[in-house]
Amino acid sequence: MLGMSSTPFFSIITINYNNKDGLKKTIESVAAQTFLDYEHIIVDGGSTDGSVAVIEEAMKDKDYAARVPYCRSEKDGGIYQAMNKGVELAKGQYCLMLNSGDYLASPKSLERAAAFGFTEDIVYCDAYFAMKGRRRLIRYPNKITGWFFFLRGFCHQTTFIKTSLQKKNLYSTEYRIVSDSDFFMKVLLLQNASARHLPFALSVYEAEAGLSSSSGGHDKEYAALIDKYYPKRVQEDMLYCLKKKRGLLLFLRKVKKILRRVLKFL
DSSP: OOOOOSSOSEEEEEEESSOHHHHHHHHHHHHTOSOOOEEEEEEEOOOOSSHHHHHHHHTTSHHHHTTOSEEEEOOOSOHHHHHHHHHHHOOSSEEEEOOTTOEESSTTHHHHHHTTOOOOSEEEEEEEEEETTEEEEEOOOSSOOHHHHHHOOOOGGGEEEEHHHHHHSOOOSSOSSOHHHHHHHIIIIISOOOEEEEEEEEEEEEGGGSHHHHHOOHHHHHHHHHHHHSOHHHHHHHHHHHHHHHHHHHHHHHHHHHHHHHHHTO
16 A cells, blocks of 8 residues: 655645535546645535545545545535635645645646645646636736736635645635635735746636636625725726726727728738
8 A cells, every 4th residue: 555655745635515526526636646745635514415425435545545634524614614624634745725626637737746846835837717618728927916916816726835834824714705815815915925836737627616606706705805905096006007008909909900901902
């Protein structure tokens, strides 16, 4: 039987509630990894749809089971309380939140990431956004600035977070959907945590099964985060710049159309 080190490199944390098909997909992607220095923590919120049977079936693989220090099904206080429970149990150097339904893009995903030899606080990869049977590649910038969070945020399914940093900054249970964004804004904008981009797609984010896609209210909660981290004057300046930029783009598109028409007659 292959065991795991006492301090694995990755702590993969999967939370689940009544999503047995998604959980199966997630577990299979983790168990298939060629890089073996990881632990897989599974926190189920008391599912009644057969999710427990999926976990039990997966644990029949002794090599995989040796890397699962915790898998339990019990009632909890919601998604972020469950994620915090996983963080508190984590013993790896880096945490990766890979919730049920999301999965690693390739059996070599962890091996490819580890090969970069990173030491930064936040290490983020690109991601695939999957919806209605289609995948769209999401590319992230090499440098994270205030503009990045003003316009969009990370997928936590494709971000490695140094465990020591994560344990000091547990997810807020104040929000239903955006506590992961709250975490990233806090540690990167206020605490000046170091960050590094790895230019490949680590995982697949199943948008149809995600909480934010099914519950609504994401935009309202994200707007509350913008108000929390960006002073009103800064927001006004950014919105002004966006309007000017969009106006310029529209103008250039019109010029392009006119030039095409002119060139047809030359």
